[in-house]
Structures are given as C-alpha cells and as structure tokens.
Amino acid sequence: MDEPIPVTRTVDHGTAKLMPDVDRRRAWLLTVDGAPQSYVDLDEPTHLEFEYTRRLAHVLDTVAEPGRPLDVTHLGGGALTLPRYVAATRPGSRQDVVEADRALLALIGTHLPLPPGTGTTLHGADAREWLEAAGPDRADVLIADVFGGSRIPAHLTSTGYARAAERALRPDGVYLANLADAAPFGFLRSQLATFATVFEELALVAEPGVLRGRRFGNAVLVASHRPLDTAALARRTAADAFPARVEHGAALERFVAGAAPVTDEDAVPSPEPPGGAFGIG
Numbered sequence: 001m002d003e004p005i006p007v008t009r010t011v012d013h014g015t016a017k018l019m020p021d022v023d024r025r026r027a028w029l030l031t032v033d034g035a036p037q038s039y040v041d042l043d044e045p046t047h048l049e050f051e052y053t054r055r056l057a058h059v060l061d062t063v064a065e066p067g068r069p070l071d072v073t074h075l076g077g078g079a080l081t082l083p084r085y086v087a088a089t090r091p092g093s094r095q096d097v098v099e100a101d102r103a104l105l106a107l108i109g110t111h112l113p114l115p116p117g118t119g120t121t122l123h124g125a126d127a128r129e130w131l132e133a134a135g136p137d138r139a140d141v142l143i144a145d146v147f148g149g150s151r152i153p154a155h156l157t158s159t160g161y162a163r164a165a166e167r168a169l170r171p172d173g174v175y176l177a178n179l180a181d182a183a184p185f186g187f188l189r190s191q192l193a194t195f196a197t198v199f200e201e202l203a204l205v206a207e208p209g210v211l212r213g214r215r216f217g218n219a220v221l222v223a224s225h226r227p228l229d230t231a232a233l234a235r236r237t238a239a240d241a242f243p244a245r246v247e248h249g250a251a252l253e254r255f256v257a258g259a260a261p262v263t264d265e266d267a268v269p270s271p272e273p274p275g276g277a278f279g280i281g
Contacts, residue, residue: 004028007111011103013148018079018111028112030079032104035150038078040112045084051242052178052218055205056143057085058236059222062229063141063174069093073139073168075127075156076146077101079108080120087118095120096139098130100146128155131164139169144177152179152270157191160264162198175199175223180270183213187270189259191221192252197261199223203230203248204255205237211245216273 004020014033021027027041027049039049048054060082064070069092074083077099086093095118099105102124114120123130127146142165146156155161165175175195181188188204196202203222210217222228230248237244247255 007107009103009107011107012101013104016104016107018107028079030108032101033149035147037147038081040079040081040084042112045081045088048081048085050081051207051244052220053081054240054242055218055220055237055244056082056145056176056178058233058240059174059176059205059220060086060141060143061089062232062236064090067091070140071095071138071170072141072143073134074098075131075142075144077105077108077122078145079112080114082143082145083118083120084114087114087120093119096123097121098123098125098127100124100126128161128164131161131168134168136167137170140173142169142173142175144175148269150180150273154267154269155264157187157194157270158262158264158267159194159197162195166198172226173224174228175221177221179219179221180217180273181219182210182216182271182274185213185255186259188219189256190262192256193259194261195221195223196256200225201228201248202252203228203233203246204252205233205244205246207242207244211247216271 007018009016017031019029024041026043030038041047048057069090072086072093072095074097077097083095083097086095105122105124179188179191192202201224204219206219207217209215230246234246237246
C-alpha cells in the first residue's frame, strides 16, 4: 500500500500542511503557518491527541447522558476533529461547523472528508457574524475553538460576543471555549469575567502547571445557566493521560476577582504564545 504523503496548500489565512502520523495508518496532523490546529484519526475518531481537545471531549461526555444526540455548533473547524467525535459518540446529532477559512474547509473536504451520515453542515463564515445571523435557541452545545494563527480574534472575546453565544444556545445549553494564556492570566481572567455577565455557572479546566503559572497553555472555559456536573468532569479530567484540574465555585471567583468584562471597544486578541509554545519543529 502506498504511504500517505504530506499535503501543503495555501489557504485563506496562511499555509496549511497535512502531515501523516507514522504510527497510525490514517491519522493526520493539520498545521497552519506551523501552529498545530488539529489531529484526526479517520479510522478511530474517538482517538484525541491534543490535550485541550480531550478536555473539550470530557465536557461533551458529561453534559448529557451517554449516547444522547445533541445539536452542536462548532466555531472553528480545523480538521473537524470534534464533529467526528460527536458523530461517533452521539449518533444522530445535528452539527454546524463555522469556519472562516473557506480554502481550509475545501482542503479538509478533499483530503479528510467527513463520512456520510454525520449530520454535519459546514459554513464558510466569520464565527460572530454567523452567530448573530443565526436563529436563537438552536444549539445544546456551542464550542468555540477559533484562532487566527495562534491568537483568538478580538471580536470573539467581548460581552457582545458572549451575548450572541448565549442567544444561540437553548436555555439549558452549554458553552465551551478553548482559550490560551499564562500568568498573571490577564486574558483568561477577563474572559471569565466577560462570560460571568451572561452565564451564572462557570468552570475552568486546565493542566495544574498552567494554573500555577509555570507555563503558557490552554484552558477550557465552560459556561451555562444550569449547574454543571463538575464532580463527574473532575473525575474524568483527573484520570486522563494528561491530567487536568476543574476550577469552579469560590476558587474560581477568587481567581477572577478584580477582572473587568471586555467590551467591543476595548477587546484585544489573546496573547501571543511565547516562541515554541505551540509550534512544530
């Protein structure tokens, strides 16, 4: 059988590369301008390689009883890792994927297409514009994993954006976001303060070394109107191959204390990762 070969294409927002994993026969890593964006195993869509993706999946596994179909909106497409995961673990789910880079969507559609019957609709659009144009109460779960290069765009960090996300969710819906920051956590704390203006329940999932300020890294924000099953989530994240902590309640309130919500007027992108933090050598 022919060995898979890397694919390089110019896309709307940079240079995308699809690189085969030498250890898994139909697994691929997607990078854009050298920054890892997605890892997907076409034969085993429940195999998740990136730590933050595993944590997003743990939340997805705990928001409803196992196997129950959900309506899920994904802001940011990449190689469609989480849509494949939801289709495999919650058959019958209806999913929307919103990706601003239409050329990247085309690349993935050609080389790593979704299998038939996944119930997934792809939209080439800006995440916030699409949310604001979409109807209300459309999603059980909204997942934001949008990076322009290695930074979250400013217009996806404000109270205006948080209100648009809340409007798209059903009353018992759950919002998830992949964020990135380092001590003293100015961006992360401001995002928690921003979403606290809209949602009553918040949790943060991150590797202990990141939370202790030892390094730059990802953190998953979880927000909802209903109580979150943080105990079940904490058990899953602690038992993972890449253990993480779940912060919520009083501990999270202390972490956020003094941080101000972000308005559209003062919104800025997430911080630039230090050299090598997310790069591929």
